[in-house]
Amino acid sequence: MQRREAFYSSTEEAFIVIRITSPATSANLGSGFDVFALALSSPADEMSFREIEDGVRIVAEGYPIPASAEENIAGYVAIRILSAKGIDSGVEISIKKRIRPKSGLGSSAASAAGAAYGLNELFELDMDREELIRFSMLGESRFSGAEHADNVSACLCGGFTCVSYSPLKAVSLPLPEFLEYAVVLPEVEVETRAARSALPRSVALSSHVRNLGYAAFLIAGILTGDPDAIRTGMRDEIATPVRSRYVPHFEELRSAAVKAGALGLAISGSGPACIALCDSSSGGGRYIAGIMKDFYRDRGIECVTYSGKPGDGCKLL
Numbered sequence: 001m002q003r004r005e006a007f008y009s010s011t012e013e014a015f016i017v018i019r020i021t022s023p024a025t026s027a028n029l030g031s032g033f034d035v036f037a038l039a040l041s042s043p044a045d046e047m048s049f050r051e052i053e054d055g056v057r058i059v060a061e062g063y064p065i066p067a068s069a070e071e072n073i074a075g076y077v078a079i080r081i082l083s084a085k086g087i088d089s090g091v092e093i094s095i096k097k098r099i100r101p102k103s104g105l106g107s108s109a110a111s112a113a114g115a116a117y118g119l120n121e122l123f124e125l126d127m128d129r130e131e132l133i134r135f136s137m138l139g140e141s142r143f144s145g146a147e148h149a150d151n152v153s154a155c156l157c158g159g160f161t162c163v164s165y166s167p168l169k170a171v172s173l174p175l176p177e178f179l180e181y182a183v184v185l186p187e188v189e190v191e192t193r194a195a196r197s198a199l200p201r202s203v204a205l206s207s208h209v210r211n212l213g214y215a216a217f218l219i220a221g222i223l224t225g226d227p228d229a230i231r232t233g234m235r236d237e238i239a240t241p242v243r244s245r246y247v248p249h250f251e252e253l254r255s256a257a258v259k260a261g262a263l264g265l266a267i268s269g270s271g272p273a274c275i276a277l278c279d280s281s282s283g284g285g286r287y288i289a290g291i292m293k294d295f296y297r298d299r300g301i302e303c304v305t306y307s308g309k310p311g312d313g314c315k316l317l
């Protein structure tokens with residue numbers, strides 16, 4: 001497959017354009033705060049990269065994002081990579097922002113990881129997965145105030161990922177055939193920074209132990225294809241109790257989704273989107289998405305839904 005497409009300028013000089021998609025991701029999945037995330041098959045941003053004489057130039061369309069490179073997450077990651085790798089030239093990054101910012105669907109991670117992935121391809125930097133994650137995290141930490149690697153790992157690797165921070169590593173799990181997701185995004189905005197500052201600074205050992213058990217069950221359920229274990233594994237006693245206030249009618253929504261057959265419902269990242277994991281043979285993703293859409297519409301809250309199988313990570317178009 002042709003991966004590096006050459007274009008010609010008006011002066012007949014050839015230049016390379018790298019075009020990629022960078023997917024939405026849903027972090028935490030209940031028990032895995034800052035550790036678990038799932039890549040979604042939609043929505044996704046489209047980004048293209050081309051070398052320019054110097055500096056970082058951002059061209060954006062879709063949901064509004066800053067045009068100044070320093071203030072733009074992709075721009076900021078690009079600046080850091082150019083400087084760390086000693087690259088003399090610059091880059092123009094065109095972004096079709098399809099993932100709504102402040103949605104809990106990894107919009108900033110898609111920009112950060114997309115930039116790292118795109119520059120790696122454009123300048124043939126040969127960065128490995130951990131280095132890509134490290135550069136992507138710089139963008140996340142600058143704009144959300146915390147160095148979390150969950151969204152960027154799923155965005156780069158695809159599927160269901162787990163991360164360890166010390167040492168920094170990410171692993172992508174094989175998924176059961178039946179696994180689907182349904183996401184509902186109500187028309188409210190949540191700043192990751194604010195949602196993180198609401199979290200407790202410390203947790204009781206008993207809560208930690210219960211959450212660790214849920215996390216172990218979620219991984220076991222995914223690896224062995226056991227829907228019951230996934231059901232147990234989406235519980236959470238640490239972040240969800242304090243963050244559910246940012247999600248309209250969260251407990252009722254969860255009851256409605258589970259009653260309709262969802263394996264569980266969790267706040268997606270810092271919200272307000274919520275994600276249900278589903279079994280395609282009973283209450284699949286599309287059906288549960290419809291239930292959640294009706295739930296919010298009945299309460300006068302506009303929303304959008306997404307559903308499908310887990311998606312790939314960043315890839316070349």
Ligand code: HSE
Binds near residue numbers: 034148196
């Ligand atoms: N794990 C992060 C959080 C994800 O929950 O704050 C942010 O999207």
